[in-house]
Amino acid sequence: MRGYVLKKVGWSIGTLLFVVVFNFFLFRLLPGDPIGLYTRGRNMSPDQLVRLRQQLNRPISEQFVEYLGNPFASTINSTRFNRPVWDIIGERVWPTVLLVGTAVLVAAVVGVWLGIRSGWRRGSRFDRITTGTTNTLYAMPEFWVGMMLIMWLPFFPSGGINSVGVSGFFATAVDTAWHLVLPVTALAVVYLAEYTSIMRASLVDELRQDYLTLARAKGLREDLVRRRHAVPNALLPTMTLIFLNLGFVIGGAITVEYVFSWPGLGLLTAEALRGPDIPLLQAVFLLFSLGVIVFTLLADLLYAVLDPRVSTR
């Protein structure tokens, strides 16, 4: 177990290093004068410009070492907001966590339920309808689902996180929940498809296992065989995959947040694109990659805790 944890943590650190290095060099590929890109649309005193130019004129190796020392230092302000990038990002984290968390929770609960129902009766009518529907949902771009929802359900708010003029903790919470309905639906509908097919596949894998025959031989009712034996085992890989997916879902929220003007990291990315706001884009990209690495590590560790066979293998 210890070796396994060390191995996974080591791999994550290696990956983190790779992402940081990659992030540094990717943005050095930008064509044109970096000063122009970093300061577009901002008033800069000649003094500041000279300092920035000196900063960027140093040898690449020197800049690289400095970047490696602290990739999260904001030496250059966002061109759009004219503030340190990590301050802006800090404000935008929680709306995204709220949106993505709710959507994943909804998608996981419904997806697992659908997966169990259709996997247990493989080939039944219910299974065929579910599989067809999930295939179709999987083919839909999230933002298009969002646009359709805005168009056809106009009584729900189409953008933002709160209405103007709502105050008080309770009223604000209810208002936010009301604003969450459409974006959560748009995100959940697409991920629902993924979770359903994962759960169905892992349940189908368990169907022919000997322990199910034993459970039936003991005289357990079919319902209990499913609930007490098959489902808990099939849930293992599904839970891990859902966790593993979390890091990527945040990236997938970009278009949904953009469509619903949801003031999170996704909308921030879309805003950083128009410009483009290079310092902000660089920081957001680093954060998204970091999110995936952290969630991958957590998923690996969670799997080892849930299924001890993994770490001893």
Added chain:
Amino acid sequence: MTAIAWQRRRATASRFWADFRSHRSALVGLGILLFFGLVAVFASVLADPAGLDVTKATAPAHAGPSGDYWLGTDQSGRSVLTLLIHGTRVSLIVGLAATAIAIVIGTILGIMAGFYGGWARSTLMGLTDWFLVIPFLPLAIVMATVLGASLLNIIIVIGVTSWPGTARLVCAQTLSVRERPYLERARALGGGDWHQMTRHILPNVMPLVLAHVVLTVSVAILSETTLSFLGLGDPTRPSWGYILDNAYGTGAMSNGEWWFVLPPGLCVVLVVLAFTLVGRALEAVLNPRLREGS
């Protein structure tokens, strides 16, 4: 000798087709793909490309469906149907070309990693794992911003960000093929690395890659739509994502202009679904391990 070989190939092909045909959903998918393929090829015949030019648009803007404009018009008076027809071409070209790039990179890296093993495999697969970790959409956004918006750049961006899956698959398959007796025979007869890889491993890995290719195309088309929607597509070559971007930007949803929002998305769903159905069926036919399962 060659006559026998050809006979065998024909027999294999007909068996493959019989297997494939038994998946009814795959035939539906194939039909949809054929339809969109024809639309893409004959786009200029079906709709005059001059209709894409904003300056030549004469119709009223934001008009609903009518006899002249079956699917209404966009914000500058262009026919949505014309945009859709020409968008088919862009979406399919991007999807296929990007997939081609991804498959070439993935297959080369995968075969090399699997064939040489040892440190080559750990290095290449380590690199693949790293690229799998980088979230796709943010990476594509950053790269598209860095490279600039053009059709070729979109293809490159999607191509070079979608290869890791292929590399993993090919590597695993190569590892199992490498140990088979006929490769030992090739080695004993003095076949070099290049000969073994191109003549023996590649043909055996190809069937699985084929199924994967088809699934990759569907992802690539979705990616193209997303990037174009975010304004990173080529503005001179309207695609389905570009139409949706325009619809969103001009408030088509709050005005209830369903003809502007619904059709482009429906086309994306149909094509992506069709590629998925065909890909799944190919996988089921070509991958013996999946066959015993269901």
